[in-house]
Amino acid sequence: MEAWRALIGPLGFAAKSLRRRGFHSYLAFIGLTLTVATTTFLLLLGQDLATRLGIDSSMRSTFGISWLIFAYLVLALGLVSIIGLLSSSYLVSSMIDQRMRDIGVIKAAGAIPRRLLSYVTFEAFAVIFSSCLVGALSALLVYASWSSPSVSLFKQVGLVPNAGASVLIVVPLTSFLLCYVVASVRVRRIVGSSSVNAISKQLSNLDLKSLGKPFRIKRFGSAFNLATRNVSRDRGFNRTLLSVGICIFLSMVVLSGALVSADTSTSYVVRAMPPHVMIVANINIYNQYVTLGTSFSRTAPVPSINYVNESYLITPQNASAFRAIPGVETVDTRLITMSSITGFVKAHFASNQDTGENINTQIIPEVDTGSAQALIVGIDPSNAIGDWYTSDGFLHSNDAQYTMIAGDSLVGNIVQMPLNLSQVSALGYRYDVKSALVDPLNAGQVLYAPVETLQKSLGLTGFNVLLLKVNDDQTVLFAVSQLASSFGLVLGSQDPILNSNLTFLNDTWSHIFLVPIVTLALTCGILLSYLATNFSRRFNDYVILKVLGANAWYRLRLLMWEAWGALAISILIAIPLAWGISIFLLVPDPNLSVGDLELSTLVSLSALSVVSLASATIYSRRLGLTTVKDLKP
């Protein structure tokens, strides 16, 4: 006698029931295990990425870009948690519903409801517990292999103690508790309902409103028309549709969010440092400018130099000489210097309304928000090369003399929100902060002020950096080069700085893209489980068709239409909605390349379609193995 046969009580009931249900038991177990494992792995991965990227980029990047990356990670992991929990509870609910008839029969046979409840709940407990345990262990194994020293990010950052320990406990435990509660409630409801209802549950699954003249398209054939009737009338299938639709929608937000965030962060950098711009400066300032420009992507320290050394300065006349070269479109004259700055929140009135009609007005005194070293860039607003992403616009010629734009890495500490109350003291003057911008220069520790104001503060008249936008003509470049040499200056391109920063960004996003890819895999797994559950539930109808003479091709088409048709409806609603949300709501001033949009839509559509068609094919083959004896009364 096999060991499981000797078991008695709830354990024996669960063991026998699960063993006899065979395929359906495995299906529930695999579906749930897959969901728990993938959700746990994704959250482990996300937490690990956030930790490692946080450490890795603490000396690099800028506050704005980091915020974009980490906000995306938080959003993605939040959505993944919702997908995982939604899917787990749906799968458990389906698993219990499949047992509804058996529960009704056992109850009708005279089982004491309390005992029946404990037996069936224990059976569900066994599946849920083993799924969560195996899921957590599988996630740990996959995560451990991902964290191997061969992975570049791991190598760069090294061991992160305790990373993921809490996730490994919290996710499977939450999944277990949620699934257990869902199972208990479902079982309690079924056991509490009439046995007759439980036994004849067929009608409760059908939507009687959709009866009547059915929707038919003759060209698509009988299998299509039968599939539309099945899908439209089967409430269970409609519930699946809704659940799958939500999962696809959320995973598409994760995927499209990653693309939009990646493209947007790239565009922020490109807008601040446009390509095909030439830098003209003294060799020392030029090297310093390159270091400042690449401090976004490198951890090398910025050396101290005297930026305003007289030999580094370019006179206005010399700058005009560059402007006079035909083919030079813009000359952005800059005076840069490093200085200690101090932030303030101006004294202001604060009004707050208490419970009555009284309005209390308080005077909030000026607050010192701290000091830091920052790069101060004097710039001519009318000739600025750069189209920074700003919160409230860039400098204008008609702005007050002591106005500054703060780099994003100063926001939140030296510069406080709201910006109109923020002031910065630099070089002995107080500046109002007009706006904030995302700028890779000096990793966002930068302030932009009108160049005349800075010159006045420093008692200078010239500039130390010129940015030139020239046309592509080589003779123009040659002329610029000649002129620069004649002034003892060097000419270089801004492109290597930009490329270094973009490489760093691409590298960072390439790690993060694991999250949407695995999320898409999770959704494919969920879709497979959902379709398998539904096909299992309706299997008797398919066997009837086979017995009546529906051939293998007809059966395959029927299953494909049911699987893909349901998916198509979900996709039609979920994907455009997800893109809309990602593009319009997720990030400020978004940017997305059409190629990325097309590619991601194609990849997700293909992946989901392959899963739905594969599940139809698997069930069609399974149907081929059935005989009339598999028909249930």
Next chain:
Amino acid sequence: MDSQDEEIEVRAPGFAVDLVRVSKEYILNGKPVKALASITLNVKEGEVAAIVGPSGAGKTTVLNLIAGLEKPSEGDVRVLGSDLAVSNEHSLSAFRSANIGFIFQSYNLVSTLTAEENVELMMELAGWSDSGRNEKLTAELISMVGLTDRAQHLPAQLSGGEQQRVAIARAMANDPALILADEPTGNLDLKTGLEIVKLLLRLKGEKGKTLVVTTHDDRIVEMADVIYRLENGSLESVDRPTRVRS
């Protein structure tokens, strides 16, 4: 295309059903179980054959073999002149949808289709693509079984007797030469069962169909032209009762 190719040639038969020394063995829990042991069974065109015997005698297995739903372990199975033992799955499906009507003890209607859609489905499976003609024929069949006012109901909204009447209409839908009925009154009360027997009599009398019925119901046995009695997978007796026909 929905039309299922008829790959099995239906030749002019001597017998509508001709089983010669047919055996069937199943493997259950790793052990072989003999369901049928060398039985020979013939049914002429237009005859009603009743297969009787206790549960587990092999009655349903005989029907499955005749329908081509299972293949014999040994012996020949010729139905409407075609050798089903050597046909492939695709040909058997086409053969069933074109030539055989089924009536099951537990009705086995497609749960998501209404009564009339269940009937019409059989026509579609047989490759009849003229929807106007199909609808007309469906209405006639539904009317024949007395369910015109229940045509738009789902199986779950119908009583057992009504479901069985829909199953009979469905069995007629593809105008089959052979109807197989597996204990068609097994789940019904006496009165409802009588209605089903009357309908089966109509199939025999008016439509001239060949019927093979497994049953415990004496009323069906009484109307049979030939009665095969099975016991533990073996043929115990064959009776051809002589009766005065009105």
